[in-house]
Amino acid sequence: MLFSCTSNTVEITLGVSKELAEYRFSNYSNIHYELHFELPEEKEADIFATSLIKVTLKDNTKPLILDFKANDTHIDNLIVNNETCSYDYIQEHIVIPNTYLVEGENKISFQFKAGKQSLNRNKDYMYTLLVPDRARTLFPCFDQPDLKAKYVLSLDMPEKWEAIAGEYATQKETVEGRKLLVFGETAPISTYLFSFVAGNFKKEEYDDGKHKFTMLHLVDKEKIDKNKDAIFKLHVKAIDWIENYTNIPLPFHKLDFALLPPFQYGGMEHVGAIQYRSSSLILDENAGDTEKLRRAQLISHEVAHMWFGDLVTMKWFDDVWLKEVFANFIAAKAVEPSYPEINHDVQFYVSHQYRAYPIDRTEGTHPIQQNLENLNLAGTLYGAIIYSKAPVVMAQLEEIIGSEALQLSLQNYLKKYAFSNATFDDLINVIVETTAKDIKPWADQWVKKAGMPKYKLSIEEDNLVIKTEDIGWSQIIKVNNTTVNINSANTSAPLGKAGNYPLDQSAKGYGYFELAADLQTLLIKNIANYSDKEAMTVYGNLWENFLHKNIAIETYLPFILERLKVEDNSLLKKMLFGQFKEIYWYYLSKSERTKLTKKEFPIFKNLLEKSTTNTLKTFYLKVLISLDHTKEEYAFLEQYITQKNTIPTISDANRIALFMKLRMEKLATSREMERTVANNLSSDYYRSYLTYITPSTSPDYIERDAFFEDIKNVKNRGNEPWVENGLGYLNHPLQAANSIKYIEATLNLLPEIQKTGDIFFPFGYLKNSIGKRTEKSVIKKVHQFLEHNNIDDKLEAKILQNLDPVIRRNQFTEML
Missing domain, CATH: 2.60.40.1730 (tricorn interacting facor f3 domain)
Incomplete structure (x- = not known):
C-alpha cells in the first residue's frame, strides 16, 4: 500500500x-x-x-x-x-x-x-x-x-x-x-x-534512605543471602558514580531489577525494571576478582543506560552503538575505584580490543555506524564492533580532547537531549561546541569506515619504527611513555631500555601490528620481565600475528603453554587459555592432541593440587576439562561428575560441561551416569539444561539427529543459550565427522533464526555451527548458500565473520 x-x-x-x-x-x-x-x-x-x-x-x-x-x-x-x-x-x-x-x-x-x-x-x-x-x-x-x-x-x-x-x-x-x-x-x-x-518470584528489598530497590529472583535462600548485599551495593555505587560524572540525578523515579534464570543477554536496561541473567549476578564461592569485576561492570553498564540510552536515546537504530559505547565506557570508569587490585588497563584491553579484533579482522567486518533501512533488521547490527571497538574509539577521543573536556561535553549532550533523541552527528556537534576542536574528520574515519589500520613494527637503530599505508587512521599511542600520533606513513620512537616492549595499547592503540621476526624474538625472550600491561599487549599482538600466519605454531604453542602455567594475572591467564583451546582443537591433529595431553595433563593436575586458592584450582580444572581425554585421564576426572564434594568444588555449569566432554569421548555414556550427574546438580534449572543438552552428545546418531531436528521448531528454541551450546557440541571436533551433514540445513534455517531469535542469537547460532568447523567443504557450502540466496548484507556479514576462523584453519593446513 x-x-x-x-x-x-x-x-x-x-x-x-x-x-x-x-x-x-x-x-x-x-x-x-x-x-x-x-x-x-x-x-x-x-x-x-x-x-x-x-x-x-x-x-x-x-x-x-x-x-x-x-x-x-x-x-x-x-x-x-x-x-x-x-x-x-x-x-x-x-x-x-x-x-x-x-x-x-x-x-x-x-x-x-x-x-x-x-x-x-x-x-x-x-x-x-x-x-x-x-x-x-x-x-x-x-x-x-x-x-x-x-x-x-x-x-x-x-x-x-x-x-x-x-x-x-x-x-x-x-x-x-x-x-x-x-x-x-x-x-x-x-x-x-x-x-x-x-x-x-521471591522478593528482596533495599532502602538506605537515598536508594530504594526491589529485586525479584528465583534463587535459593543460601545463594541469594550470600550475594544480595553485594548486588544492592553495586547498584548504589554505580548510581552514585554516574550521578557525579554526569551531574544529573538518576533520571527516573525508581530502579528495580529481576534476576531471570534463562535470559537472552547478560542484562537489559528497561526503565525502572532492569533484567539480568541470574547466573551473571549470583556468584559461587570460587568466584575470583575477575568474576566479581565482571558482575560489577554488568551492573554499571545497565545502570549507565538509564542516562545513555534511556534518558537520551539514539534517533534510529543505525546509532544503537551510541548507547552501548557510553554504557561500556562509563561502566569501565565507574567500577575502577572499587577494584584497586585489578589492572584496569588490562581489563579494558581484554574487554575491548581483544574482543573486537576477531570481527574486525574478517571479511564480514563493518563500520561502527551502519546503515539501516528497516527496523526489522536492527538485531543484525549488534556485535563486538559496537560493544568493544566503539569504546576504544571513545578512549581515543578522550585522549585527543582530554578527560575533563569529554566529561563536560557529555554533560552538555545529556542536558540538551534529555528525554529526547540524538544522532552521532548531534553528539559530535556538542563536543565541537564545547571544546572548539574540529574532531569530525577523525570521528567519521573511525565511526563510519569499516576495518582497522594495519601497521608494520620493526627495530631500527634502537628505535621502534611503525610503518603504515593506512594514513587516514590517525590515533594516539604511547611508546615508552612518549605520546605518539600515528598520522603519517612512518613513525618512530626510542625503544628505551633493552628488552622493554615499548608499545602501550592499554586503552587506546587499535589495529593489526605486524611484528618483525627480531621483535617477536625479543618479546618472547623477555616476557617474564614485562609488566601486566606490557604482557597484555605482547599476548594480544603475538596472537594476531599467529592468526595472520606471521609466527609459526612451533614457536607460539610452547610459548602459550609455558605462560599458561606461570602467568599470575587472572585476566591474562584467561586470554592465554582461549588461545590455547583454539590451537589445541583446531590447529593440531588427533595424534598431536593425544601426545600433548599425555605430557601436559599430569603437569596441570599437579598445578591444581598445589594451588592455594579455589579460584586458581578451578582455573586449572577448566584446563584439564578442555583437553582430549583417554581412560587414563578419566580416572582422575570421574570424581567431578560422580561426587558432590570435590576439591575444588565444581559449579553445575562446569560439571555438565565435563560430562558432555566425556560423553563425546565415549567415556561416560550410560544412562546411570546421566542420572548420577543430575542428582549432583544443585538447581532445577541446570537439571532441565542437562536433560535438554544430553542428546547433542549421544553416541546414538538417531538421538543426535532428533536433537538437530528439534532445533528447527521455533518452540524448541526458547532458551537460546541452550540451543547454542547444543550446536557447539554437535559441531565439536570430536563429533565433526558425524555432524558435517547438518551444515546445509543449518544455513537454510538461518533466515528464520534471524526473524524469530533475539538480537545475539544469529551470531551465536553461526559461531557454534559453521564457526566450529575445519573442513574446506564448509567454506564451499557457505559460498554456495550466499550465491543462491538473497541474504541481507548484515546477516551475510555475520556469516562471513564466523567463516573467517574456518578459512584461517584451512590456510594453516595448506601451509603444512
Whole structure:
C-alpha cells in the first residue's frame, strides 16, 4: 500500500521502514499508552489485553499507521475518537482511515490478544523483552525509538505473583485469587524500553534512605543471602558514580531489577525494571576478582543506560552503538575505584580490543555506524564492533580532547537531549561546541569506515619504527611513555631500555601490528620481565600475528603453554587459555592432541593440587576439562561428575560441561551416569539444561539427529543459550565427522533464526555451527548458500565473520 505524505509517497512494508518512521516523527507527537494485561497462571493460555492510545496529529488527511506483528484477528472493538472504526491490516500494520481522525489529539482504544513472540513465558513467570523492534509483536504501537511516549500499565495477575515495571505500583484490589497492580505513568521512553516482569518470584528489598530497590529472583535462600548485599551495593555505587560524572540525578523515579534464570543477554536496561541473567549476578564461592569485576561492570553498564540510552536515546537504530559505547565506557570508569587490585588497563584491553579484533579482522567486518533501512533488521547490527571497538574509539577521543573536556561535553549532550533523541552527528556537534576542536574528520574515519589500520613494527637503530599505508587512521599511542600520533606513513620512537616492549595499547592503540621476526624474538625472550600491561599487549599482538600466519605454531604453542602455567594475572591467564583451546582443537591433529595431553595433563593436575586458592584450582580444572581425554585421564576426572564434594568444588555449569566432554569421548555414556550427574546438580534449572543438552552428545546418531531436528521448531528454541551450546557440541571436533551433514540445513534455517531469535542469537547460532568447523567443504557450502540466496548484507556479514576462523584453519593446513 502507498500513501502520500507532504513530500513523497510512503510505502507500507513489513517491519518499520526508515521512510515510515521519518513520516510519523514529522506528524505524530504527545503519545500516551494505557495498557492492561490479564496474566493467566497457565503458561500456554492466551493473554487478553486492552489499550488506549492518545496521539496528537499535525495532519489528519493521511491514515494513521500502527505497528502490530500479529494476526489481525487479535484486534477487536476498535474505537477511534468515540466512534467504532473499521481498519485495514496490511504488512504487519493497522491502518486507520483518515476519515476517523482529527487534527490535534486522537484517542484510539481496542481490545487485543497479546502477541507471544517477545512475551517470554515460563512455568510460573513471564517477562517482556522488546529490543530492538519487538514491542510491535506484543501490542499495537508506534515502534520506533524517536516516538517516545508515556505509559500507564496495569496487570491483572494471580494473587501470589510479584511484578515490576517502569514505575511504582499500587495494588487496587484482590478478587478470587487475583490481584490488580496499577503502575504510575512513566517519563517519556522509547517502545523498546517498555517492560514488565511478573510471576511467582521471591522478593528482596533495599532502602538506605537515598536508594530504594526491589529485586525479584528465583534463587535459593543460601545463594541469594550470600550475594544480595553485594548486588544492592553495586547498584548504589554505580548510581552514585554516574550521578557525579554526569551531574544529573538518576533520571527516573525508581530502579528495580529481576534476576531471570534463562535470559537472552547478560542484562537489559528497561526503565525502572532492569533484567539480568541470574547466573551473571549470583556468584559461587570460587568466584575470583575477575568474576566479581565482571558482575560489577554488568551492573554499571545497565545502570549507565538509564542516562545513555534511556534518558537520551539514539534517533534510529543505525546509532544503537551510541548507547552501548557510553554504557561500556562509563561502566569501565565507574567500577575502577572499587577494584584497586585489578589492572584496569588490562581489563579494558581484554574487554575491548581483544574482543573486537576477531570481527574486525574478517571479511564480514563493518563500520561502527551502519546503515539501516528497516527496523526489522536492527538485531543484525549488534556485535563486538559496537560493544568493544566503539569504546576504544571513545578512549581515543578522550585522549585527543582530554578527560575533563569529554566529561563536560557529555554533560552538555545529556542536558540538551534529555528525554529526547540524538544522532552521532548531534553528539559530535556538542563536543565541537564545547571544546572548539574540529574532531569530525577523525570521528567519521573511525565511526563510519569499516576495518582497522594495519601497521608494520620493526627495530631500527634502537628505535621502534611503525610503518603504515593506512594514513587516514590517525590515533594516539604511547611508546615508552612518549605520546605518539600515528598520522603519517612512518613513525618512530626510542625503544628505551633493552628488552622493554615499548608499545602501550592499554586503552587506546587499535589495529593489526605486524611484528618483525627480531621483535617477536625479543618479546618472547623477555616476557617474564614485562609488566601486566606490557604482557597484555605482547599476548594480544603475538596472537594476531599467529592468526595472520606471521609466527609459526612451533614457536607460539610452547610459548602459550609455558605462560599458561606461570602467568599470575587472572585476566591474562584467561586470554592465554582461549588461545590455547583454539590451537589445541583446531590447529593440531588427533595424534598431536593425544601426545600433548599425555605430557601436559599430569603437569596441570599437579598445578591444581598445589594451588592455594579455589579460584586458581578451578582455573586449572577448566584446563584439564578442555583437553582430549583417554581412560587414563578419566580416572582422575570421574570424581567431578560422580561426587558432590570435590576439591575444588565444581559449579553445575562446569560439571555438565565435563560430562558432555566425556560423553563425546565415549567415556561416560550410560544412562546411570546421566542420572548420577543430575542428582549432583544443585538447581532445577541446570537439571532441565542437562536433560535438554544430553542428546547433542549421544553416541546414538538417531538421538543426535532428533536433537538437530528439534532445533528447527521455533518452540524448541526458547532458551537460546541452550540451543547454542547444543550446536557447539554437535559441531565439536570430536563429533565433526558425524555432524558435517547438518551444515546445509543449518544455513537454510538461518533466515528464520534471524526473524524469530533475539538480537545475539544469529551470531551465536553461526559461531557454534559453521564457526566450529575445519573442513574446506564448509567454506564451499557457505559460498554456495550466499550465491543462491538473497541474504541481507548484515546477516551475510555475520556469516562471513564466523567463516573467517574456518578459512584461517584451512590456510594453516595448506601451509603444512
